[in-house]
Amino acid sequence: MIRILVSSDPIDLAGEMARMEGDDVGAVASFCGLVRADDGVDRLELEHYPGATEAALDRIARAASERWSLQAATIIHRVGPMHPGERIVLVLAAAPHRHDALDACAYLIDRLKTDAPFWKRETRGGEARWVEARHGDAVAAARWTDPTP
Amino acid sequence: MPLTILYFAWVRERIGQAEESVTPPTDVVSVADLIGWLAGRSAGHAEALAEPERLRAAVDQNFVALDAVITGAREIAIFPPVTGG
Numbered sequence: 248m249i250r251i252l253v254s255s256d257p258i259d260l261a262g263e264m265a266r267m268e269g270d271d272v273g274a275v276a277s278f279c280g281l282v283r284a285d286d287g288v289d290r291l292e293l294e295h296y297p298g299a300t301e302a303a304l305d306r307i308a309r310a311a312s313e314r315w316s317l318q319a320a321t322i323i324h325r326v327g328p329m330h331p332g333e334r335i336v337l338v339l340a341a342a343p344h345r346h347d348a349l350d351a352c353a354y355l356i357d358r359l360k361t362d363a364p365f366w367k368r369e370t371r372g373g374e375a376r377w378v379e380a381r382h383g384d385a386v387a388a389a390r391w392t393d394p395t396p
Numbered sequence: 397m398p399l400t401i402l403y404f405a406w407v408r409e410r411i412g413q414a415e416e417s418v419t420p421p422t423d424v425v426s427v428a429d430l431i432g433w434l435a436g437r438s439a440g441h442a443e444a445l446a447e448p449e450r451l452r453a454a455v456d457q458n459f460v461a462l463d464a465v466i467t468g469a470r471e472i473a474i475f476p477p478v479t480g481g
Contacts, residue, residue: 280481293480294404294405295480296402296404296454296457296473296475298457299454299457299473302457303459324480324481335481336480336481356481359480359481360478360480360481361478362459362478363478363480363481364404364454364473364475364478364480365478365479365480365481366404366405366475366476366478366479366480367479367480368405377405377406377476377479378479379477379479380476380477380478380479381479384481
């Protein structure tokens with residue numbers, strides 16, 4: 248089961264985890280990204296491409312489900328204004344065993360970073376600036392395209 | 397047929413609008429051609445689109461390279477590299 252949600256509402260960590268649980272599920276791996284107060288960032292705004300963003304997240308979750316033995320995959324991304332300490336993204340993968348859940352979870356967040364249309368704008372003391380893409384994110388995403396034996 | 401162009405992030409800010417409808421001439425074949433043609437529409441367009449190597453695009457909501465052909469497209473989005481997560 249795939250669950251994709253792009254919303255300006257706060258992310259309900261416990262509620263989303265509980266949705267993944269079931270009698271046959273042996274492992275739920277999670278990644279939760281928070282807004283950092285880097286160098287005095289007091290506000291972070293997330294812009295997205297409605298429709299295309301959800302479609303991109305759905306493609307990423309489907310690719311993970313084909314690659315690993317998953318029972319469920321959830322990708323939730325918050326958009327709009329946020330503050331340091333708030334949850335910005337939550338990725339969950341449920342599987343019978345831990346390795347599938349852990350690897351799929353890492354895949355979901357690495358691909359999201361490069362393949363889903365979101366843009367961050369940070370504000371420090373009233374001055375806003377668009378965040379530049381990081382080369383390290385492309386490297387992290389590319390490791391999943393290496394041929395697997 | 398008019399083409400819907402969407403702009404995001406600093407591309408949107410510099411152009412001063414999120415969306416516009418345009419009818420490019422027939423010699424505009426690729427996304428790169430379109431970017432070059434759109435750059436002539438205003439000073440804001442020229443500034444936002446001056447460095448195509450800093451831009452990414454989607455044709456009908458699919459990510460494409462800038463040399464992709466736009467024939468038959470209905471919606472083209474132009475934006476900076478993505479920074480979600």
